[in-house]
Amino acid sequence: MTVIPLLQLPAEPEPSVTCSTCAACCCQLEVMLITDTGVPERFMDTDDWGGEVMLRLDDGWCAALDRDSMRCTIYDRRPLICREFEMGSPECITEREGIATAYV
Numbered sequence: 640m641t642v643i644p645l646l647q648l649p650a651e652p653e654p655s656v657t658c659s660t661c662a663a664c665c666c667q668l669e670v671m672l673i674t675d676t677g678v679p680e681r682f683m684d685t686d687d688w689g690g691e692v693m694l695r696l697d698d699g700w701c702a703a704l705d706r707d708s709m710r711c712t713i714y715d716r717r718p719l720i721c722r723e724f725e726m727g728s729p730e731c732i733t734e735r736e737g738i739a740t741a742y743v
């Protein structure tokens with residue numbers, strides 16, 4: 640019989656975290672434009688320190704977000720930071736918790 644030490648037992652499964660069950664929470668974060676991925680100028684803004692960022696509307700959402708589908712309208716040209724924001728990462732979980740009421 641194989642004895643598995645308690646500390647090696649698999650952890651409880653995490654509730655599923657996917658963008659399809661998320662109200663694009665991370666699209667309220669400030670997104671700096673650090674490389675040229677082809678973001679249209681109408682979606683660009685300048686922050687207080689002169690850096691290029693994605694334009695956010697008065698309610699905080701990124702201007703490139705489609706409000707009906709809650710999907711990125713420039714997905715193929717989205718900024719590097721958006722590409723690297725990992726679904727299920729600690730940052731993602733934090734953002735989802737921030738607007739938990741979006742899921743009820």
Ligand code: SF4
Pocket residue numbers: 656657658659661662663664665666724725726727731732734735
């Ligand atoms: S990466 Fe995370 S926070 Fe962003 S839309 Fe997907 S599940 Fe939501």
Ligand code: SF4
Pocket residue numbers: 665666667670693701702703704705710711712713714717718721
């Ligand atoms: S560019 Fe697209 S993925 Fe990035 S914050 Fe805006 S809507 Fe979200």
